[in-house]
Amino acid sequence: MTIDESEAIDAFERLGLTSYESKVFIALHQLGSGTARDVANTTDVPRSQVYSVAESLEERGLLEVQQSSPIRYRPVSIEEAQETLRNRFEREQERAFDYVDSVKQEPTTEETQEDIWTVRSRERINNRSVDLLSQAEERIIFGTRLPGFVTDAIEETIQERAAAGVSVIVISRTDDVRDMFEDTEGITTTLPPSRRASDDRSGRIVVIDDNSLLLSVVDNDGSETAIWSAGSLFADVLIQLLEAGDDIESSFP
Template sequence: MTDDENTAVDAFEGLGLTSYQAKVFIALHRLGAGTARDVADITDVPRSQVYSVAESLEEQGLLEVQQSNPIRYRPVSVDEARETLRDQFEREQDRAFEYVESVRDDAAGEETQEDIWTVRSRDRIDDRVVDLLSEADEKIVFGTRLPELVTDAIERVLAERAAAGVSVHVISRTDAIRDRLGALEGVTAEIPPFYREEEERSGRFVVVDDDGLLLSVVGDDGSETAIWSSGSLFASVLIQLIEAGDEL
């Protein structure tokens, strides 16, 4: 098969067909109509398998069978097949997510709660930081030593929350970060009172109001991993400990 045909087979598999079903369907469109032998001649589907595969495609409404000797098969039009597979995909999607929703509803009745979450990869942590900052009603403390961890989206949401009256405080030992974020109206930027010059593992930290927290570390390969919590006892207690340490 060509690369294009392999790609098409993979796509049909994503729509719910098996590899053999996809190959037979494509072969019949190439032929216009044909017997099991015709299909086997231009695919790697064994002739003995073509019959059962064609029967399954007929059940799905993707081909028609001519009762002749030998039996001949003809695919439905591309538009009809597209609609049939779309309807099938949507039905399966509904069935899958209806079950997931029922499981979620059952879990919602539980009293246990996951308070601490782990996030890996820079992009996902960027998104989580923006989400946490966007939820701030009273105060934000944002800190990092790495300019690349201050995205445009983070800068924008800090400015927006400051304009909305939220107290926004930036802490960084890096001049460029303090200059950049401290220039935003309503945002204060300071050097942390205590830090180690040789410390190279810290990523960023976010404190939102009294119950939102994110802390990240950077690996030797530059990858970032974070833990975060919001609206939990864990976050509230840890924030209190951080604030008490600042006062010592």
């Protein structure tokens, strides 16, 4: 992947450095080592600012100072800088989430019973699907036309629940999807009704134990958006509507 300097500076800023700190750190790697004048000539950081910026970078553990006349600066290696920033990120992450954990309140039953959630991005929908599938105790119905929507984690979770005695139906008009589960004991694979026209925007559907549901669609740009609900009246009613046709398969991609 090729990025330009402005993108690198933006990335460093997201890691906690200021714009000037990012520019001085990059400039010193370009120079190998240098004085404040050298750095100012290499970047647009004013020479008068280089001293305080270099001091801040030294405190962060990202450069070393040679007490010469004039003072020279040398950046730590890229590997050492990565480790330093990684450790700092982990410390800040731990500090932030420890606080959130100390003040969080668990949602009450009344607040969760009617919740309908929207999830965007393929990775988050994959994770939510795995979470719902792993909670199945009696039945799983999983449908998709897209093999890419059956990640390794989803496939493994479905197979694990089937091995635990959960009834599993996998529905797809796509051979590659059905083939993933064709020979797995406890899993039934089937086609949706032929009368149903193909829908290029259908994503996936997950039904768990008649009380949890996830439905997704594929947007025009190829991204995926899903709604899901668990233990709610919405999920109960929608699952009943899906099953109100000739059979459950008529509701799947």
